[in-house]
Structure formats: structure tokens, C-alpha cells
Amino acid sequence: MSTVQQETFDIIAKQAKIELDTIKPESTLKDLGIASLDAIEVIFDIEEHFNINLPNEDTDLENGTVGQLVEAIERQLAQKTSE
């Protein structure tokens, strides 16, 4: 597991108060019981942790998977490094 993925899963587990090993890359936030404002808070915690901005397009809170979220974070981190 990449460090980014590990750290992201830690944030999600903490916010959702769930065991780390219940989170799979193919889970959606909804599957993990994280909806509405809780999901927005997870995104905020991730942005704060990595000091990035995640555009709304990259944060499909309805159907997007945690794996896709990690990919979006990695994209933003790569962009930050190249700037």
C-alpha cells in the first residue's frame, strides 16, 4: 500500500470511526457509512493533511471509490511537486 493510500485510509477510518481493515480501494464513502457533511469533512481533513485542494470533479461523493480518491490526491500532490 502506498504511503498516500495508507494516510488517506487512516483519515477515513478516524473520521468514520471504523476499523482500518474494513476500507478497501473499491469501497465508496457511502459504503463505509460516510454521507453528507461527514463526507465533506473527510475531504477537508485530507486537504488539510496533504495541503492540497481537491476540486469537486475529483470528489464524487455519490459513486466515487476510495481508490479513485487516492488517485486524485496523488495527482494533486504530483502537480504540487512540479510547481
Place this chain on the structure above:
Amino acid sequence: MRRIVITGMGAICALGHDAPSVWKAMTEGRSGIGPIHHIQPGQLRNGGIAAEITDYDPASFFDEARRALLDPFSEYALIAANEAIRQSGISFAGEAAARTAVVIGTGAGGENTRDEMYQRLYGEHQGRFHPLGIVRMMTNAPASQVSIVHGITGPAFVVASACASSNHAFAQAAMMIRSGMVDAAVVGGTEACITLGTLRAWEAMRVLAPDTCRPFSAGRRGLVLGEGAGMYVLETLESAQARGANILCELAGTGMSSDAGDIAAPSDIGAAAAMNMALRDAGMSPDEVDYINAHGTGTVANDSTETRAIHRVFGAHARELVVTSTKPMHGHALGAGGALELVAAIGAIRDGIVPPTLNYLGPDPACDLDYVPNVAREINVHAAISNSFAFGGLNAVVAIRRGP
């Protein structure tokens, strides 16, 4: 029971500076949404659009002494109240002053003043504040200003329930008139929330649309903020008839409910409860309603939930009536929303034209009613309801019908 009628209407928003201009723009399907003028590009993450009031100079409405006391949210309330009172022809002389109430809904309060003061304090590290900061930004300021300017000495206060503030204000005023506490009320809502601080906070909630507001449509991506005020004169049918006033419509009933659930996610049960209560209060059967001015924010959650709520309340009749959201035109004006949207409902009853739901791209399976997409329609409207549902799960609905 005392019947209540509306005899004056005033409005200011992105569509115009008075109610006739606003109504005309609504019938033409014009949108006031555009790039935000007074916030530098790059300071916002997402789109940077709103429905701002344009070509506006407070000096053409107020003298210098009055202007010094006013945050824009009070300016808008006064401009709309002055128009409504002028149209109504009502007088607050003598005993009438104490027999009239002022009730105004607002969500955010004096945001522009607050933003400027905090910019000075935290941004520029300037220690000296303007001494009138408090009287400008206090949330009750618009009610105080309307009472002072018009010499109204009865109950005056502001009602805050975020996006439902206006409709809660109508309900308070109606109850006071019905109870006999007062005989008339100047009532509505006002908001001036297009500030950098407010917009950044809304962005963070991820409910602002980057493109535009397209309620009930496939591909809708969120709401667009607006600003302005709508104000009305309410009085008893008896007093309006006695003085030969022009009756715009009857304010037949109001309904209020609370979801007591999620702080942000809407509930069809809560929304339906408020609509049902308004209909009961108005003595109106669901079949009587020809037009619903929806809350219709353009978020995925609101519009599908509101549609379900309408099905719950109206049954088969939901397919007969029309539902439109005018928010793509004047934006989501939060505490002023219900008051601006009542311009649409009253206009529909008086002129037989239902303003369209703009920016509609195509049907969403979760939104399966007649939303009058993109082009206004001629419909004979005898009765209408206007919905407002706030964050925090607070719902308020106003029911109106053609005046006697």
C-alpha cells in the same frame, strides 16, 4: 378568523431594482447570474459566479446621513419596503403606527460590514473601527430601519432560519394579524451575502455550482448565491376593502416544520409536513394548487427530495400542477429567498404567467414533474404555494390565492 391580504410588494435583486422590473425579467426568463464583480478572480476556487445586484448606487436611494447607518442588507430591505408601502398606500399615522408590525427574515445578517471590519483587523492590522459598525451589522438592523424610517411603533424584529427566513417571517406576521395583536405588517426578507468570507465558506461545503444553477435538471451541480430583498404590506381584508386598496392576493396560510434529523441533508417528510400544514392553514385542498414555486436550489439532494415531498402531498395532482424554481434568475438569496420568490407566485396569479425553470438540460429520473423548462408558460393560476427549506432542517411554506 381575520383574512389577510397583500396590498403592497417591493423587490430588489439581480433582476432589477423594483418589483415590476423583477417580475418582467422573470416572465422573460432572464438570468441575473454572472461573474462576481467585487471579488478578484483567483480568490475563489470554484466558478466565481453569483446573482449580484448591478448598476446599483445607494446614493440614489438614501441621503448621506441614512446611508452612514446602513449595511447593504438594510439598504435592500428599505428599498423594497419603501416600494411596497408606496404601492399599498397604507398610512401609519396615529394609532395605526402601534397596530403595525415589521418582521424581516435574514440568514447571514450584516456580512459586508463584518467582512470589512475583519479585513481591517486581521488583514491590515488596523486597530480603529468605524463607530457605526455595530448598528450596521446587527442582524435586527433592517427591521429597526424600516420601523424608524416609516414611524412604525408596533412589534418589529428579525427572523433567522437560514434559507427559510422569509417564509418564517410571513408566518409570524400572519399570526400576529390573525390574533388581533396588529392590523397590518411590513414583512419580507433581505440578504447581502456576496462577500469573500461567505463565498469561501459555501465553497467549502461543496454545494456551489461551478457553471450555473439548473434546478430539477439532469446535470445539475449545485446552487448559485444571490442577494436582494422582497418586502410586502399585509393587512386585514377588512382594512384593505375599507380604504379601497388594490389587493394583490390573499395570504391564505402558512406552514412550518422541522426535520429534527440531519443538519444539512433535506428530508421529504419534513418538507411535506410544512406544505401540508400550509394547505390546512389556508383551508386549501391540494387539488386547488395550480403552481408551486419550489425551493429548487439546484443541488442534487434538494431537488429530488423536494420532488418526492410534492408527490407525497399532492398525490395524482402532482402531475397536474406546475413546479418552477426561479433561483436560476435571482440566485439563492438565502434569507431573502422566499420573499423574492413570492414575486413569482403573486405574478403568476395576477398575470396568468408562470416563470420558467431556466438552464434545464433534460429530465432526471428523480425529478419527474412539470418544471416549465426554460420558457414561461401562460397558465391560469388561482392558488399557489411557495416553498423554502433551510439547512438545519427548518421548513416554511406560504400559500396564497387570488384576492376576493
